[in-house]
Amino acid sequence: MIKVENLSKRFGNFEAIKNLNLNIKKGEFYCLLGPNGAGKTTTLKLLVGLMKPTEGRIYINGLNLDEHYQEIKKIIGFIPDTPFLYENLTVFEFLEFVGDIFEIEKEKVEEKIEFYFQIFGLKNYKDSLIKELSHGMRQKVVYISNFLHSPLVYFIDEPLVGLDPYSIHLIKKLLKEETKKGKTILMCTHILSIAEELADRIGILDEGRLLVEAEPFRLKESFKSTSLEEAFLKIIQDQ
Numbered sequence: 247m248i249k250v251e252n253l254s255k256r257f258g259n260f261e262a263i264k265n266l267n268l269n270i271k272k273g274e275f276y277c278l279l280g281p282n283g284a285g286k287t288t289t290l291k292l293l294v295g296l297m298k299p300t301e302g303r304i305y306i307n308g309l310n311l312d313e314h315y316q317e318i319k320k321i322i323g324f325i326p327d328t329p330f331l332y333e334n335l336t337v338f339e340f341l342e343f344v345g346d347i348f349e350i351e352k353e354k355v356e357e358k359i360e361f362y363f364q365i366f367g368l369k370n371y372k373d374s375l376i377k378e379l380s381h382g383m384r385q386k387v388v389y390i391s392n393f394l395h396s397p398l399v400y401f402i403d404e405p406l407v408g409l410d411p412y413s414i415h416l417i418k419k420l421l422k423e424e425t426k427k428g429k430t431i432l433m434c435t436h437i438l439s440i441a442e443e444l445a446d447r448i449g450i451l452d453e454g455r456l457l458v459e460a461e462p463f464r465l466k467e468s469f470k471s472t473s474l475e476e477a478f479l480k481i482i483q484d485q
Contacts, residue, residue, distance in 0.1 A: 247272040247399060247430040248293070253302030255288055255454075262288045264454040266302070270432060270447075275425045277441035278434045279478060280451035286434035287327070289451070290401050293432070294324045306399055320348065323392035327404035329384040333377035337368065337387055340376060341394060348395040355394065362390040365416060382408035389417060400424065402433040406440065418444060442474040450481050457481055 248270040255263040263285050270276045280286050291297040293304055295315055304311040306318045332340055338359065345355030363369045366386045376384065385408055392400065400421070406414050422444065425431055435441055441448055442462050449459035458465070458481055462474055471477035 247274070247307055248276075248432060249305040250293070251303045251305075253289075253292065253304065254300045255285075255292060255297065256300045262454050263292065263299075266451075266454070266456055268449065268456070270430060272430055273425050273428045275422070275431045275444055275446045276433070276449065277445035277447075278432065278449050278451055279436065279438065279441055280434075281436070281482060283453075284451045285454040286451055287403055288454075290324075290326075290403050290432070290434055294322060294401050295319070321398040323395070323397035323400045325385075325388050325392055325400065325402045325405060327407055329381070329388045331376045331384060331387060334375060336373050336375055337379070338372045340387065341391055344391045344394055350395060358394050359390070362393060366390065366413065380408070382410060382413070385409055386413060389420075393420065396429075398429060400429065400431045400433075402431065404435055404437075405433055406435075406437065438473075438475045438478055448474070450478065452482055 248268060250266055250268040253263055253266040254261065266289065278286050278289065288297065292299050293306075293311075295311055295318070307321060309318055311318055332343070335343065341359050342355060345352070363372060368383070368386060368390075371379065371383065376387065379387070405417065409417070418440070421431060433441075433444070445462055447459060447461055448465060450457045460468065465477045466472070466474060469477040469480045471480060
């Protein structure tokens, strides 16, 4: 579902991503871990088309990102660590706008908005301007906007910043349900407990290089660790 071949990204003399290769299957929950500055966010921006790679190829659902960008945009969802929304729209107006962009029937959009408002506790914020919302509330709106058009592939950067415990529990549950439906998720995070709980497979990135990838239990076995945190620290320190 997500295939990356020999991907590199340079900014002047600085090489942020170095010959990255990934092959993430349909229905897989893949977590990309790494310390600050490892290249996680740059990787996501390359994969969703917000940056152009210096070298390499990206395929989403068998389509080359360079050649089929417009088609790919229709089947992916992107949840950044900092929400970018239209400040002067109300929450309801913004979500209606998302529905229009993805050409979803109006009745279906309204039905989904009502459902997600209910479970996210946003009913009282329906007519609030987005610029009046806290970071956590904006993040909920971004999640709803993605669930609204039900993408085949989700790209998520630091998924739980600013969210309350109930919302964290809810989002973890909803994301796992998406993979059960055959959706694919690539999540970048530095919260190791979240990765250990959710990921089918984990990749560890440092200084733009993929050091290792495996199922969480295999990483712990391979590095003789009792937790993913211990294994992660051993891998990073060995480098």
